[in-house]
Amino acid sequence: MEIALSCDGLVKTYGSGTKAVHALQGVSLSVSGGEIFSLLGPNGAGKTTLIKCVLGIVFTSAGSGSVLGSPFGSVSAKEHIGYLPENHRYPAHLTGGQVLRYFGKLSGLEAAKLESQITRTLELTGMSDWRDTKVKKYSKGMMQRLGLAQALINEPQLIMLDEPTDGVDPVGRKEIREVLVRLKNEGKTIFLNSHLLSEVERISDRVVIMDHGKIVEQGTVEALTRTGNIYQLKLGNVTPEVLSALHVALLPTADGSLEMSFLTVEELNAAIDYLRGQSVLIESIVPKKSTLEDRFVDLFKSGDITHQ
Amino acid sequence: MLRKFLAIVEDTIREGLAKKTILGMLIVSTVTIIIAVLLFQMDSVQKGLLSPAGEHIKNGSNQPAPGLMGLSVLEYVWMSISMMLLVASIFVGSFVTTGFITSLMEKGNIDLLLSKPVPRWLYIVGRYSGAVLIILVEVSYLIFGLWLVAGLSLHTWSGVFLASIPLITLSFAGVYALVTLVGILTRSSWFAMIIGLAIYVLASIVVPIAQWIDKLLNGDTGGGIVTTVAKIFHYTIPSEGMGGALNEVLLSKELHSTPLFLTTGLAMVYVAIACYAFSKKEF
Numbered sequence: 367m368e369i370a371l372s373c374d375g376l377v378k379t380y381g382s383g384t385k386a387v388h389a390l391q392g393v394s395l396s397v398s399g400g401e402i403f404s405l406l407g408p409n410g411a412g413k414t415t416l417i418k419c420v421l422g423i424v425f426t427s428a429g430s431g432s433v434l435g436s437p438f439g440s441v442s443a444k445e446h447i448g449y450l451p452e453n454h455r456y457p458a459h460l461t462g463g464q465v466l467r468y469f470g471k472l473s474g475l476e477a478a479k480l481e482s483q484i485t486r487t488l489e490l491t492g493m494s495d496w497r498d499t500k501v502k503k504y505s506k507g508m509m510q511r512l513g514l515a516q517a518l519i520n521e522p523q524l525i526m527l528d529e530p531t532d533g534v535d536p537v538g539r540k541e542i543r544e545v546l547v548r549l550k551n552e553g554k555t556i557f558l559n560s561h562l563l564s565e566v567e568r569i570s571d572r573v574v575i576m577d578h579g580k581i582v583e584q585g586t587v588e589a590l591t592r593t594g595n596i597y598q599l600k601l602g603n604v605t606p607e608v609l610s611a612l613h614v615a616l617l618p619t620a621d622g623s624l625e626m627s628f629l630t631v632e633e634l635n636a637a638i639d640y641l642r643g644q645s646v647l648i649e650s651i652v653p654k655k656s657t658l659e660d661r662f663v664d665l666f667k668s669g670d671i672t673h674q
Numbered sequence: 675m676l677r678k679f680l681a682i683v684e685d686t687i688r689e690g691l692a693k694k695t696i697l698g699m700l701i702v703s704t705v706t707i708i709i710a711v712l713l714f715q716m717d718s719v720q721k722g723l724l725s726p727a728g729e730h731i732k733n734g735s736n737q738p739a740p741g742l743m744g745l746s747v748l749e750y751v752w753m754s755i756s757m758m759l760l761v762a763s764i765f766v767g768s769f770v771t772t773g774f775i776t777s778l779m780e781k782g783n784i785d786l787l788l789s790k791p792v793p794r795w796l797y798i799v800g801r802y803s804g805a806v807l808i809i810l811v812e813v814s815y816l817i818f819g820l821w822l823v824a825g826l827s828l829h830t831w832s833g834v835f836l837a838s839i840p841l842i843t844l845s846f847a848g849v850y851a852l853v854t855l856v857g858i859l860t861r862s863s864w865f866a867m868i869i870g871l872a873i874y875v876l877a878s879i880v881v882p883i884a885q886w887i888d889k890l891l892n893g894d895t896g897g898g899i900v901t902t903v904a905k906i907f908h909y910t911i912p913s914e915g916m917g918g919a920l921n922e923v924l925l926s927k928e929l930h931s932t933p934l935f936l937t938t939g940l941a942m943v944y945v946a947i948a949c950y951a952f953s954k955k956e957f
């Protein structure tokens with residue numbers, strides 16, 4: 367599969383001297399065409415800075431990168447990129463339709479195509495009824511939907527979204543997720559910045575976690591959320607004596623079942639044999655997968671990451 | 675490219691129309707035209723305007739002032755109005771339009787604009803052109819309106835009066851190029867306006883002051899080093915000398931093109947520097 371975006375040893379330093387902010391400190395990654403790629407990380411990790419480097423809104427300090435086969439910031443590549451900035455603001459005196467028309471023209475759409483694209487993107491984002499309403503009357507979630515419509519106006523190959531579901535209600539979020547999956551099925555590449563991990567893990571093919579301008583973890587959602595051999599067992603008529611004889615780490619959970627961790631599947635089976643030998647009733651055994659959020663919190667709590 | 679340029683100009687005009695100040699300027703112009711209609715209805719005003727200026731304005735020895743020979747009061751009044759408009763369009767015009775440059779760079783707006791397949795300089799040139807276009811329309815409306823009123827009431831149609839439309843607009847365009855550059859460097863509309871206008875005013879008075887200093891320093895008149903530096907400064911600021919050119923066109927019907935070329939050239943240079951500065955900026 368061809369590469370939609372890649373960078374190698376990307377460095378971005380804002381300012382200089384003692385006031386220098388090292389927003390990106392040698393980031394290398396690549397995004398394949400047609401995938402949903404998510405960039406995660408705490409506030410200030412450098413996620414937005416990376417997108418700004420790609421689009422030429424800021425200039426990289428060192429390292430190289432290419433987007434849709436052109437260098438970062440190239441005007442010709444931008445014809446095929448859609449972008450939803452964080453905290454975007456549109457001129458308050460324009461209506462939703464006028465905003466799309468303006469940005470559509472800047473994207474280089476011709477008149478006939480433009481009108482059909484305005485209608486299409488408004489429909490896609492559920493904003494058709496608000497086409498002729500001034501932007502200043504929009505709620506936050508509506509602004510976000512209009513922003514998404516704007517990012518799609520030029521039928522981009524690569525869609526870069528910075529916190530797309532920010533301020534959107536749960537129904538709206540679900541709709542936005544559906545739109546993103548639909549776009550992926552049309553073969554578009556989606557680059558997502560988000561803190562809403564639960565959202566990201568549902569739709570992302572690949573995730574990169576950043577902190578302090580460096581990549582700290584990357585892989586498929588599947589790989590990042592697999593946590594080894596933790597099983598959730600629901601047991602009937604078990605006594606504390608039986609449990610203590612098991613010699614495994616136990617963690618009671620809210621629904622009364624127990625989380626046990628075993629080094630191997632054999633150990634698990636030995637434990638089952640032992641419990642059955644003691645006439646303990648096993649009601650259920652569930653292998654536990656942590657959510658990406660757990661992984662994320664673990665990563666930043668456990669000191670895996672050294673903060674400078 | 676042209677389509678993108680027009681889209682930026684159109685957006686600038688829309689932003690302008692959404693501002694009360696530009697509407698305010700149109701209203702003031704309309705009121706001025708209405709007052710002119712009322713004044714020009716009066717017999718005495720009509721008679722007065724058509725009489726030779728020399729009858730009314732005398733110099734110390736009770737002779738008509740030499741510059742006014744052969745001019746009617748109307749032409750003299752017209753010249754005064756044009757000069758006032760020149761100053762007003764530069765000052766009021768800058769006040770009203772300086773926001774176009776800084777609003778372009780507002781957070782949340784600029785990121786999106788820069789993500790579009792549009793070369794950065796086009797935004798500056800588009801916004802600059804939009805502002806100049808707005809002032810052109812305002813100035814044309816007022817001057818053409820007054821010219822029409824004067825023509826209809828007095829039955830004299832002098833096309834040369836209309837020459838003040840391009841000259842005043844060009845004067846504004848020159849100063850606005852300076853304001854645009856300062857606006858991009860400082861990102862503050864107040865700074866842009868105050869510093870831009872201060873440089874313009876300073877350049878227009880600096881030469882006589884420098885000559886005076888030179889006189890104090892070494893007794894001779896002009897020609898000193900201070901005067902030379904002042905002259906260089908004076909001639910690198912756009913729109914200096916445009917007032918003189920306007921005066922000349924209206925009074926002696928002669929056009930000296932040097933200030934026009936100089937202003938056009940300098941405006942282009944300042945806009946080009948502004949584009950360069952903008953292309954190097956990070957947001």
Ligand SMILES: Nc1ncnc2c1ncn2[C@@H]1O[C@H](COP(=O)(O)OP(=O)(O)OP(=O)(O)O)[C@@H](O)[C@H]1O
Pocket residue numbers: 380381387388389407408409410411412413414415416452561956957
């Ligand atoms: N224009 C700028 N000038 C100076 N420093 C900046 C600028 N923009 C960002 N920074 C700094 O760079 C670092 C990374 O910021 P960035 O906006 O990329 O983070 P982020 O991961 O997008 O955070 P968030 O999740 O809060 O949006 C931060 O320390 C920030 O303060």
Ligand SMILES: [Mg+2]
Pocket residue numbers: 413414415452528
């Ligand atoms: Mg961010």
